[in-house]
Amino acid sequence: MHAQTATQLSTPVPDQQAGWMEGTSHAQHLVKLSHNEPLFYDGDEADFIYEVVEGLIISYNILPDGRRQVLGFSYPGDIVGLSHDGIHHHCSSAGGAAKVRSMPRGMLMRVARERPEIAAKLLVCATSQLSRVQDHFVLLGCKCAQEKVASFLLELAKRYTNEGDRSVTFELPVKRSDIADYLGTTIETVSRQLTKLRTAGVIDLPQTSVVHVRDMIALGQLAEVDDSTF
Amino acid sequence: MHAQTATQLSTPVPDQQAGWMEGTSHAQHLVKLSHNEPLFYDGDEADFIYEVVEGLIISYNILPDGRRQVLGFSYPGDIVGLSHDGIHHHCSSAGGAAKVRSMPRGMLMRVARERPEIAAKLLVCATSQLSRVQDHFVLLGCKCAQEKVASFLLELAKRYTNEGDRSVTFELPVKRSDIADYLGTTIETVSRQLTKLRTAGVIDLPQTSVVHVRDMIALGQLAEVDDSTF
């Protein structure tokens, strides 16, 4: 890794999990998505399972009156589209240009049946999604606006830092509205909390979509994480 | 089963999934739990996976300052304690007297390796938990107090009704504080919303822990579910 200047963006820590679906079959297909292009809708038949190859996938649910809850952001290496009953129970679409590797659900299930290690991988995928989901429950149900935004930044920051780093600079991968719908709040509140963090000297905002965390420790405290790594 | 009077409690619709872990091995153990007795804590090694046999298991996370988020309630037939990394990432304890069937995680994984249908069951468990979880995200992130409480009652009511039933009577399996922590609100708000629903004629509260839903349709509308079964 090369020397870092104050404002240089970090690159994400590589994900060892990436690419594991390769080699399971030749029936794969690389799908290119443009910004906001949907991968599937709520209620669609879950004929395919996807691995994010490039870019970002946003999963969300929408209430009849338009309120939206962003369920999560999926990065390269992540699996999207798992379903227990063959029906998708949420929408997923690209948050910018993206590529995904698709795999027929039926075929993957068949492969899983023959190769237990593939089944195990799928199970790990599902259960680790469950784990991450639990932290977000706490965020949505317990935390105040300040803690929500701090937690979100910390979550991102962790993707770019190694243990013990004091500061880091990275780009926000999504718009304010996506952040707001992810945190169960509004764009105005997100904006206000960001400026509050900037004023407090915890972060800098060189550009609207670039965050420089000056004090990871302080950010962790504001996020109210019980994580013992802090 | 005996005849039903107006105020008689319904019994839950039987769960076909129940008991599937039976017969996978002799290494099972039936654990009896008394009220509030913990099954495991956040951070414990996930040496066992459990199937609820009787009673109710409450899973939750707690922030350093005491705030609690109830992740979900597990009923007979449900699986508790799945983990992707061998560590529990939440606490689970009994909400009243309960029995669970425990099974060593390592052994279950070995069995899953030999018998793909068991692996598939586990995968279905995990992914269906993921599905339910998504609806709750919407509840926590988007819905107002009224909608939260209505959604909760509806969720319970569905366990006791068949498609098309107009009314149903059932017992609330948990205290107000558990409901509040599940819905990301407070006991006072839950109480107020319940009386509001009673005043509106949507429900009755013969006892503090017994709910009689008079109008499922109205309840569904108040819950803002996009569910097409209504």
Next chain:
DNA sequence: CGACGGCTTGATGATCATCAAATAGGGTGG
């Protein structure tokens, strides 16, 4: 340059959390 979308900032109000007190319910022991 002008227009547009996204973001910030300000002002106001509603919802809901908090604090406080009264009531109901359930269980125990006399």
Next chain:
DNA sequence: CCACCCTATTTGATGATCATCAAGCCGTCG
């Protein structure tokens, strides 16, 4: 069986947080 106590729940009053409405700003792109 009743009185009592402890906990859970309801109800009320108040205030803080945050959503909403509105306006101005910034960066981008045609």
